[in-house]
Amino acid sequence: MRFYKHPTVLNQQQPSVVCIGNFDAVHLGHQALIKRANELAEQNNWQSVACFFEPQPKEYFLKEKAPCRITNLRNKLHWLDHYKVDTAYCIGFNKSIQTLSATQFVEDILLKQLNAKAIIVGDDFRFGCNRDGDFEFLKHTLKPMGVQVEQAQSVTANNKRISSSLIRKHLQQGDIKSTHALLGREYSIIGKVVHGNHLGRTINTPTANISLKTLLPAIDGVWACTVQINNKTVNAVANVGARPTINSFKPILEVHLLDFDQDIYDQIIETRFVKKIRDIKKFNSLEELKAQIQQDIHTAKIIFQEAN
Incomplete structure (x- = not known):
């Protein structure tokens, strides 16, 4: 797996399918996102890219009041590589990224930096200053350009949506068995x-x-x-x-x-x-x-x- 930090100029020649998220824990929901990205990449001879922010936006805004981290960067990269992502693209979250509009994010990062031909996001994904970008925005903006946009459905366990916050709750309660079930691993x-x-x-x-x-x-x-x-x-x-x-x-x-x-x-x-x-x-x-x-x-x- 290749690892890049924004604003590295990738001069991406090979098109990519980009899945975007925090990937904290790289749980079963994230794995479904990655699996779909890898499927599209293999079908079209593209590369799969996991795009995420460090620090996570909540950590940037909330500082010490932010939710506890399940996986730090080293752990996150290990599991992204384990689940066969071709490229991990880490965007340093700072003031310039905070003020980037949804349109600029699409143009500067998804299209120019990553040469995205397909985008896959979760059902709660939002981006851009004022959080004005979402799945509908991506679809409206990118589909006319021939870029495929997909929204992954939530993955559930015991009728509950698998999420980092649920895993965090299990860990803080010492419930390691439930944690393992939501991660699909120890x-x-x-x-x-x-x-x-x-x-x-x-x-x-x-x-x-x-x-x-x-x-x-x-x-x-x-x-x-x-x-x-x-x-x-x-x-x-x-x-x-x-x-x-x-x-x-x-x-x-x-x-x-x-x-x-x-x-x-x-x-x-x-x-x-x-x-x-x-x-x-x-x-x-x-x-x-x-x-x-x-x-x-x-x-x-x-x-x-x-x-x-």
Whole structure:
């Protein structure tokens, strides 16, 4: 998969079919959009393009009050590539994009930048300053030019529309089973192992620390999980979110791998969440924290035994 950031001049020779959305989570609804784009691309010898904004518009306008992110950019690109998108096109959302009219967006980005011959959007898609662009606008503007415009129908599960907000709700409730059903896969966080403050080693539970960068995670707490490292699956216990006992409130993913003792700094690992053990809490001392971690490890081992 190719990855471009606007305003890269693509000089696109090959026509494209463009699906537009946030693609937060790349859930079953997004996958349906991508599948249709790939079908049209294959039929016409076009390329499929997933077009999205970073930061997401709500994050730009609402700042810290924006909804929690399900997937950061690294994770989003991983899953777009997994579902066979040819090109990911990321538009940096800023003041100039905010003031871009729907007509300018169509002309400057969809036609000039992406050479779009087909556009596929979801049933709630709106764009342009004042949100004056929608499916009907696209159809009215582009069909006379011979550009195909389609609106994907909502994908449902248990009579509910699959959406990022519904997945976010399940994650915040610790309902990982429902989350997996709406994603069509296990929920995971993919990231690089970085150096932390090495506190884990001082209490005999070394952890792999994964920076979440700008990701305010939709998931938090202590979890039994599995970790993919170099095609190997390792059982683990993960703490995702703040660390109030040491007065650290920047969200981070810490993973203690069970029966594993290798240097994995700078490696990319995938943490797959299996079952929530408990919420995050502040302990009165490191000794209390150490005792609780040992209990969490014991609980996780029981979870894995029961799963086998």
